[in-house]
Amino acid sequence: MNSRTICVPNKAITEVKTIESINDMLSTRRILPVPVALVPTMGYLHSGHLSLVKKAREENQSVVVSIFVNPAQFGPSEDFENYPRDIGHDFALLANENVDAVFIPAVKEMYPLDFSFHIEGGWITERLEGASRPGHFRGVTTVVAKLFNIIQPTCAYFGQKDAQQAAVIRKMVTDLNMNVEIKTCSTVREPDGLAMSSRNTYLKPSERRAATILYRALILSEKLWKEGEKNAKRIRNEMKALIDKEPMASVDYISLADGNTMNEVDEACKGTLVSLAVKIGNTRLIDNTILE
Amino acid sequence: MNSRTICVPNKAITEVKTIESINDMLSTRRILPVPVALVPTMGYLHSGHLSLVKKAREENQSVVVSIFVNPAQFGPSEDFENYPRDIGHDFALLANENVDAVFIPAVKEMYPLDFSFHIEGGWITERLEGASRPGHFRGVTTVVAKLFNIIQPTCAYFGQKDAQQAAVIRKMVTDLNMNVEIKTCSTVREPDGLAMSSRNTYLKPSERRAATILYRALILSEKLWKEGEKNAKRIRNEMKALIDKEPMASVDYISLADGNTMNEVDEACKGTLVSLAVKIGNTRLIDNTILE
Numbered sequence: 001m002n003s004r005t006i007c008v009p010n011k012a013i014t015e016v017k018t019i020e021s022i023n024d025m026l027s028t029r030r031i032l033p034v035p036v037a038l039v040p041t042m043g044y045l046h047s048g049h050l051s052l053v054k055k056a057r058e059e060n061q062s063v064v065v066s067i068f069v070n071p072a073q074f075g076p077s078e079d080f081e082n083y084p085r086d087i088g089h090d091f092a093l094l095a096n097e098n099v100d101a102v103f104i105p106a107v108k109e110m111y112p113l114d115f116s117f118h119i120e121g122g123w124i125t126e127r128l129e130g131a132s133r134p135g136h137f138r139g140v141t142t143v144v145a146k147l148f149n150i151i152q153p154t155c156a157y158f159g160q161k162d163a164q165q166a167a168v169i170r171k172m173v174t175d176l177n178m179n180v181e182i183k184t185c186s187t188v189r190e191p192d193g194l195a196m197s198s199r200n201t202y203l204k205p206s207e208r209r210a211a212t213i214l215y216r217a218l219i220l221s222e223k224l225w226k227e228g229e230k231n232a233k234r235i236r237n238e239m240k241a242l243i244d245k246e247p248m249a250s251v252d253y254i255s256l257a258d259g260n261t262m263n264e265v266d267e268a269c270k271g272t273l274v275s276l277a278v279k280i281g282n283t284r285l286i287d288n289t290i291l292e
Numbered sequence: 293m294n295s296r297t298i299c300v301p302n303k304a305i306t307e308v309k310t311i312e313s314i315n316d317m318l319s320t321r322r323i324l325p326v327p328v329a330l331v332p333t334m335g336y337l338h339s340g341h342l343s344l345v346k347k348a349r350e351e352n353q354s355v356v357v358s359i360f361v362n363p364a365q366f367g368p369s370e371d372f373e374n375y376p377r378d379i380g381h382d383f384a385l386l387a388n389e390n391v392d393a394v395f396i397p398a399v400k401e402m403y404p405l406d407f408s409f410h411i412e413g414g415w416i417t418e419r420l421e422g423a424s425r426p427g428h429f430r431g432v433t434t435v436v437a438k439l440f441n442i443i444q445p446t447c448a449y450f451g452q453k454d455a456q457q458a459a460v461i462r463k464m465v466t467d468l469n470m471n472v473e474i475k476t477c478s479t480v481r482e483p484d485g486l487a488m489s490s491r492n493t494y495l496k497p498s499e500r501r502a503a504t505i506l507y508r509a510l511i512l513s514e515k516l517w518k519e520g521e522k523n524a525k526r527i528r529n530e531m532k533a534l535i536d537k538e539p540m541a542s543v544d545y546i547s548l549a550d551g552n553t554m555n556e557v558d559e560a561c562k563g564t565l566v567s568l569a570v571k572i573g574n575t576r577l578i579d580n581t582i583l584e
């Protein structure tokens with residue numbers, strides 16, 4: 001166990017307690033005042049992550065942030081190796097947030113060579129993101145279950161941007177009777193509406209401009225809904241037609257679903273989750289809104 | 293939450309606290325002094341179970357016994373419906389053991405209609421019992437993880453008779469970082485060597501006599517090993533030849549394996565797990581020994 005001394009511009013030098021081993025995390029956990037919040041992240045932190053950390057800080061006696069780029073949730077053709085990492089910047093951001101500990105294990109600490117157990121979620125993990133990224137949610141649920149067991153948080157904070165992930169984790173907690181409260185916080189957006197995401201860094205300037213198409217399609221769904229359109233197929237079609245006008249964008253899926261079960265709906269209603277995945281060039285982005 | 297008043301012959305009337313709902317178990321757990329032991333069972337208790345309960349009672353402040361015939365660990369052609377049940381007898385036995393609570397949930401309490409999550413163990417769950425009973429260990433690990441989350445035991449007691457099950461659960465605890473110590477207790481045997489098992493009740497008198505062949509084959513393996521035989525194949529072959537002399541017995545598998553990984557070995561050594569599954573008539577029995 002050690003601490004990382006961070007020099008934050010215009011601030012006093014701040015120390016963030018960093019923990020790399022599971023045993024050290026278990027010992028630290030024993031002396032943390034409850035309630036203990038966990039904010040699980042893959043690092044490369046942005047304002048979206050920080051909004052979770054701030055909320056966790058407001059609502060709990062102790063806050064643990066985990067930083068772990070989890071290989072198990074990346075497919076073989078996905079961007080695990082190239083996933084953006086900047087630990088120095090992450091710690092500089094966290095130094096302002098008064099977190100009690102940052103758990104930052106190595107891959108071999110979390111997945112020793114003979115590791116073989118996984119958590120499978122069934123239907124809710126097999127569609128939308130799960131259909132486009134086979135095995136993705138198996139990796140997510142397995143690492144989150146491990147983090148829950150290691151950190152034993154009272155509650156854990158997830159971003160609404162990954163709406164299906166939050167639904168999958170809630171279902172895992174319910175089905176497996178885990179003693180953790182799952183809290184979801186609103187998506188944080190750039191001024192032009194693009195949802196904050198570590199993957200936005202992949203976008204070239206022209207792609208960055210095109211990427212607002214996801215948000216614009218969601219706004220369109222909200223507009224149609226407010227005008228009285230309930231037919232999910234018509235809403236999806238109008239969103240698709242809008243996105244198709246953007247030459248750099250290619251739709252992976254557009255969904256109107258029940259936000260708990262992820263079952264597709266025929267009729268939109270209050271609470272329906274409108275979500276979409278769109279490739280902008282080579283970068284796959286996701287976003288969603290809940291109809292009100 | 294309620295209690296079951298049991299009239300035990302020649303004893304005062306004893307009360308055993310029974311808990312049927314998960315919420316009641318969670319509330320009860322909060323007031324149990326630690327360390328808390330869990331003895332998970334499928335009921336139809338015999339001296340093997342009671343040896344676990346007694347050991348748990350000796351070593352802990354609180355003892356919870358669970359009784360749950362877990363449908364998820366039975367294959368479609370297996371004996372879930374006909375698995376022997378006698379709750380009255382189970383409570384009569386437990387009334388002597390000073391347990392703090394018996395958790396006895398209904399199937400729908402553990403597996404509501406929309407239940408979909410499971411725990412998969414990989415290789416260690418796929419061979420021997422896992423090969424003969426596809427999905428069996430998925431059911432075991434899932435229900436044990438649920439029981440661990442609901443009862444939050446300090447330690448849990450399993451019988452050595454189900455050696456692969458104990459190894460699978462130890463691996464799950466390690467891989468998923470569960471905060472439970474797994475303790476294994478020696479197999480309890482009938483005077484003629486037959487391992488105690490709820491399934492022994494299926495045996496007709498002639499089958500009951502033939503069933504000692506499992507123990508006799510294990511004794512043979514120990515004898516060969518003590519005489520200096522190290523070749524696993526030769527030991528297996530001699531065991532098979534012995535069992536084949538018993539007309540009612542049909543070998544499912546005979547294994548010499550590493551007791552932690554369940555990997556088959558070519559050369560026996562101290563600590564090698566010798567295990568076997570044999571059908572006696574329609575009843576499939578298992579047993580094992582560890583070479584010393």
